[in-house]
Amino acid sequence: MFAFSGFNGFGQFGHNRQRSGNAFTDICLKKLMTEQQSTSLIAVSWSYAAYATENKLVLRGFLSSKPNTTICVQTAEIITQLAACDRFCLVLCKNGKLFKIRPEIEAKLEEVKLEVEVHSFTQKRSIFGEPKSTVNKEECFIVTHIACGSNITAAVSATNAVYSVPSKIHQFAKHFRVRQLICGFEHALLLSANGDIYSWGNGLYEICFLSLKCSSLVHTYFLYLQISFIAAGGWHSAAISAFGDLxxxxxxxxxxxxxxxxxxxxxxxxxxxxxxxxxxxxxxxECKCMQAKDSTMCDEITQNEDATGECLPVRVYAGARHTLLQMKCGALCTAGWNAHDQLGIGHKVDYCDEFRKIESFEGKVAEGSIVCGAWCTVIAKKS
Structure with missing residues (x-):
């Protein structure tokens, strides 16, 4: 079950009203999915939303210049990741193949072909000229991570090649591991398993520590801190350190x-x-869970405290001009632009320049299931 707050002018969340009304509203998917299916993936653009479960993909919203429009597409393989922008929706399947579909009524899935440089297949040879290992060219086309924004599309392959789709822009070593890949409107951030941030794209607002447009990765020495989670908004970025600092x-x-x-x-x-x-x-x-005296919360609070007894942020998400923070106890805090009620804080304000707790959301958040669209916020509830 998903709940949203924010802009809904094209019926992308299945309601007739244009906004959620300062609070989170449940999204009804009964007409789109059968009783046996439960939507596990969602990606949100400004004008439409994409829902996926197993091998079924649903686009709903402003399609072919018509609001309140829905299309359903079947894929041959199970869908594992979605990423949406205004021009198309990226679909990554379990076999590592990448597809895109345009927000149009008669749209069909189109396979995305990645460019692979010839020298990426070079092999080490012995002194007798025999190859030491066999390079599987098919692995270069297996995609493991995807992300897209208004003017940037990024992907990482099984061989740790990084693409500004479809062009290859960087090759990491074999032992390198990617933890997160995300895109803002014009920049991309990549977080490694070691806690290092890499960035590329348009640095107009210093969103990726650049003062000009850069097509190659730049390693961001982030104050020598280990980073555990990152977010890319329209023209801003955020990161949480291993110490719980935002x-x-x-x-x-x-x-x-x-x-x-x-x-x-x-x-x-x-x-x-x-x-x-x-x-x-x-x-x-300070998180209110640390001030709670209700005995029913004691176990949960104790479980989510760190060594200092504080409830710290663990995840961060970003929309065009708003940011959402998830605390260790499950509480949600948000800040930024609220013209379309995307903050979901329960009352009407134009903007909020400090983090406030979201009071209107009821229930518990499913792990890793928060999506910030440009003008909205979508949260998956725990069943």
Whole structure:
């Protein structure tokens, strides 16, 4: 079961009203999926939403310039990942093949072919000229991670090749492991299993520590910290360190970094910078679970405390101009633009330049099942 808050002007979430009304509203999928099927994947664009379960894909919303439109497509293999932008939806299947489908009524799945450089097949040879190992060319076309934004599409193959689809832009070593791959509107972030961040794309707002457009990866030495989770918004980025600290950087036009737009001083309010070129550590309000005295919560609180007795952030997600934070106890906090009620905080404000707890969401969040669209937030509930 999914719940959403935010823009719904094209019926992508199955409701007639354009917004969720300052609170999270359940998404009804009974007409799309059978009783035996349960939607496990969702990807959200500005104008449509993509739902997938096993080998069934559903697009709903603004298709072929018509709102409240739905199409269903069957795939030969089980769908494992989805990524959506305004122009198309990426579909990754269990066999590692990558497809895309356009938001059109008569659309069909199109296989995405990746370019592979010839020298990627070079082999080490013995002094007698015999190859030491056999290179499986098919592995170069097996995709393991996908992400896309308005103007950027990224993928990682089983051989640790990184693509700005369809072109190969970097080759990591064999032992390298990818933990996360995400895209903003114009930039991409990659998190390794070692906690290192790599970035590429348009650095107009310093979203990837660049001052100009860069087509190759740049290793971000993130204050010598190990990073456990990352997020890429429209023109801003966020990261959580292994110590539970939240860092944000980039565009802060609507407080999406969780930083005040105006600094209060004795002389009056001083406007803060709109763009933060370096990562800023963000102060998170104390989680209410640490103040709770209800005996029914004791076990859960004890389980989610760290060594210092604090409830720390564990995951972060980002939309066009808003950011959502998931605490260790399961509580959700959010900051940023709220013109379409995408924050879901329960009352109407234009923006929020500090993190506030989401009070309108009822239930527990399924692990790793939060998606921030450009103007909305979608959360999967635990059954």
């Amino acid at each position: 860092y944000t950087w980039g565009f802060n036009s609507n407080g999406q970094l969780g930083l005040r737009l105006f600094k209060i001083t004795a002389a009056g309010n001083i406007k803060q910078p709109t763009v933060f070129t370096l990562p800023q550590i963000v102060e998170i309000p």
